[in-house]
Amino acid sequence: xxxxxxxxxxxxxxxxxxxxxxxxxxxxxxxxxxxxxxxxxxxxxxxxxxxxxxxxxxxxxxxxxxxxxxxxxxxxxxxxxxxxxxxxxxxxxxxxxxxxxxxxxxxxxxxxxxxxxxxxxxxxxxxxxxxxxxxxxxxxxxxxxxxxxxxxxxxxxxxxxxxxxxxxxxxxxxxxxxxxxxxxxxxxxxxxxxxxxxxxxxxxxxxxxxxxxxxxxxxxxxxxxxxxxxxxxxxxxxxxxxxxxxxxxxxxxxxxxxxxxxxxxxxxxxxxxxxxxxxxxxxxxxxxxxxxxxxxxxxxxxxxxxxxxxxxxxxxxxxxxxxxxxxxxxxxxxxxxxxxxxxxxxxxxxxxxxxxxxxxxxxxxxxxxxxxxxxxxxxxxxxxxxxxxxxxxxxxxxxxxxxxxxxxxxxxxxxxxxxxxxxxxxxxxxxxxxxxxxxxxxxxxxxxxxxxxxx
Numbered sequence: 001x002x003x004x005x006x007x008x009x010x011x012x013x014x015x016x017x018x019x020x021x022x023x024x025x026x027x028x029x030x031x032x033x034x035x036x037x038x039x040x041x042x043x044x045x046x047x048x049x050x051x052x053x054x055x056x057x058x059x060x061x062x063x064x065x066x067x068x069x070x071x072x073x074x075x076x077x078x079x080x081x082x083x084x085x086x087x088x089x090x091x092x093x094x095x096x097x098x099x100x101x102x103x104x105x106x107x108x109x110x111x112x113x114x115x116x117x118x119x120x121x122x123x124x125x126x127x128x129x130x131x132x133x134x135x136x137x138x139x140x141x142x143x144x145x146x147x148x149x150x151x152x153x154x155x156x157x158x159x160x161x162x163x164x165x166x167x168x169x170x171x172x173x174x175x176x177x178x179x180x181x182x183x184x185x186x187x188x189x190x191x192x193x194x195x196x197x198x199x200x201x202x203x204x205x206x207x208x209x210x211x212x213x214x215x216x217x218x219x220x221x222x223x224x225x226x227x228x229x230x231x232x233x234x235x236x237x238x239x240x241x242x243x244x245x246x247x248x249x250x251x252x253x254x255x256x257x258x259x260x261x262x263x264x265x266x267x268x269x270x271x272x273x274x275x276x277x278x279x280x281x282x283x284x285x286x287x288x289x290x291x292x293x294x295x296x297x298x299x300x301x302x303x304x305x306x307x308x309x310x311x312x313x314x315x316x317x318x319x320x321x322x323x324x325x326x327x328x329x330x331x332x333x334x335x336x337x338x339x340x341x342x343x344x345x346x347x348x349x350x351x352x353x354x355x356x357x358x359x360x361x362x363x364x365x366x367x368x369x370x371x372x373x374x375x376x377x378x379x380x381x382x383x384x385x386x387x388x389x390x391x392x393x394x395x396x397x398x399x400x401x402x403x404x405x406x407x408x409x410x411x412x413x414x415x416x417x418x419x420x421x422x423x424x425x426x427x428x429x430x431x432x433x434x435x436x437x438x439x440x441x442x443x444x445x446x447x448x449x450x451x452x453x454x455x
Contacts, residue, residue, distance in 0.1 A: 015080065187212065197239060271292060
């Protein structure tokens with residue numbers, strides 16, 4: 001018979017023990033105050049050839065008492081079965097306990113393992129379980145982490161566009177309390193899933209609250225709280241499963257910046273590719289796809305947002321587009337691009353399509369007829385405009401207006417013996433690029449909309 005720790009007064013096996021079992025469920029009860037701990041062990045009992053085992057609890061108080069010499073606990077073996085069945089039962093039983101992390105009736109600190117999602121797709125039970133874990137605070141950091149360290153981490157941007165105005169709003173609220181981040185939503189980190197998204201196996205990645213992280217950096221907040229979801233939650237899950245859980249962090253009832261149709265399209269594109277080429281291939285225009293979006297984002301997401309997202313996803317799939325996000329160019333990136341084309345014969349400037357300025361283009365030619373900072377007069381006859389798009393509506397509107405812009409410039413160029421060429425910078429990049437918005441992004445017209453490089 002396996003020796004008992006001094007703290008265990010008695011051990012009882014309540015049900016009839018089957019001849020064959022994979023795991024057992026146990027209950028440890030403090031006989032003086034009734035506080036209990038529910039657990040599962042995937043093994044045989046020691047008397048049947050299993051390893052000695054008492055608990056894997058992370059509750060410091062419980063562990064101290066269990067390792068002590070006072071005879072205060074009774075152990076009951078209450079169920080035998082396969083491991084998955086018992087994990088499901090454990091979850092259901094612990095869910096009856098409100099606010100489990102702080103509830104004084106139990107030594108358990110969390111609700112146990114998640115329910116099993118169907119195939120590679122997340123389901124409502126899993127998302128409900130995940131949200132319950134978030135609300136319990138079990139994965140929230142006790143100590144804050146440095147903003148500078150978090151910004152260096154690999155990231156998976158779930159949103160199609162990081163919204164600068166939303167960052168500004170959060171930054172303003174933080175500045176009102178001198179950068180204190182106590183009330184800022186914890187930065188969401190999925191531990192160990194990096195390999196699913198092209199990073200090194202076992203790497204942690206930032207998947208949520210990117211706007212909050214950028215805002216904290218903008219106002220020079222030193223540290224923020226994090227919510228680190230342990231790897232076992234996503235072990236053996238697909239990239240789509242994990243990504244859907246990250247999308248769920250943007251469920252509409254919890255947000256000011258609501259999910260957009262492009263966010264929906266991003267999710268549906270990945271949903272399609274997960275089953276592409278199989279008999280279970282999912283049509284992004286189907287009712288199933290619509291219901292999947294509602295499950296992930298919540299029933300409050302608008303019908304029009306879903307329908308537009310479905311149509312956009314259909315277009316993206318035809319284009320072969322996936323895992324993309326909108327590019328927010330930093331000023332230095334734009335300057336570096338202009339340097340590629342600037343020489344003794346060509347002027348190059350960058351310009352936002354939302355602030356097209358024809359007179360500025362003409363002015364660059366005139367300015368080139370005067371000595372530059374180095375005292376040179378170049379009188380260059382060619383100018384290249386590198387356009388970047390701040391958002392998709394600006395891009396689409398400029399495409400409609402571009403022909404008239406070119407016609408006006410052609411007339412001007414014919415009269416001044418010069419040439420103007422439009423080039424367009426990419427407006428999307430992989431959503432795993434670490435490209436947080438620039439900390440002190442220029443906002444003046446001169447700095448932001450155009451800049452020429454001196455040669």
